[in-house]
Amino acid sequence: MSSVSARPSPAPRPSKQSCLSRQQLLAAIRQMQQLLKGQETRFAEGLRVMRSRLSTLHNSLAKAAPEPPPVSCPALQAPADGKKFGTKHLVEHEVHFACEPGFQLLGSSTRTCQPDGSWSGQEPRCAEITVDWGHLPVPGTDGSPGVERDGRPCLQPPAPLRPDRPDPAVQLRPRLPHERHGRQRALPG
Numbered sequence: 001m002s003s004v005s006a007r008p009s010p011a012p013r014p015s016k017q018s019c020l021s022r023q024q025l026l027a028a029i030r031q032m033q034q035l036l037k038g039q040e041t042r043f044a045e046g047l048r049v050m051r052s053r054l055s056t057l058h059n060s061l062a063k064a065a066p067e068p069p070p071v072s073c074p075a076l077q078a079p080a081d082g083k084k085f086g087t088k089h090l091v092e093h094e095v096h097f098a099c100e101p102g103f104q105l106l107g108s109s110t111r112t113c114q115p116d117g118s119w120s121g122q123e124p125r126c127a128e129i130t131v132d133w134g135h136l137p138v139p140g141t142d143g144s145p146g147v148e149r150d151g152r153p154c155l156q157p158p159a160p161l162r163p164d165r166p167d168p169a170v171q172l173r174p175r176l177p178h179e180r181h182g183r184q185r186a187l188p189g
Contacts, residue, residue: 073113079105081126091115099126 020028071091078084081103086095094112099105108121 071113071115071117073117073119076111076119079107079124079126081128082124089113095119097124103128 072089073091075089076084076095079097079099082097082099082105084095084097086093088095091113094110096110097105097107098109103126105124106127107124109124111119111121111124114120
């Protein structure tokens, strides 16, 4: 039996490379020029359309009502004999206030900037805490137990201040603007 092997046939050998004629070269160059001219035309048309769309968008934005500036509230000052915490004055930002020792805050301890440009709450003030020594009961004379020191009755310190039950011996007095910033306390008379 004869066997036939299935071998692929060898690739044809390249023939000698032939050069293009001058006419063929000119035709190929013209074809490439036309292809480039078509690409250039499509590119230029795309740029023209893009410029037109950008111009339309710019004009519509220029005609639209300008965006209103963000709402802010006027700057707040720290009360005399007090401190202010917070520097932002935009809507929903808070500013906090506190008083120096010996003073109590009257008004709002926190104020929030409102959408209408006003601050919430009341203007804070620091009131000096003064003690009226003439109205303090002497321990032991009003039925309360007295604290004795060296056999003598002593005054007891006043109870802590509570807004719902103010102590009649302790008065809160806002400091007037013309008063000095020094702390003056009432002394026993």
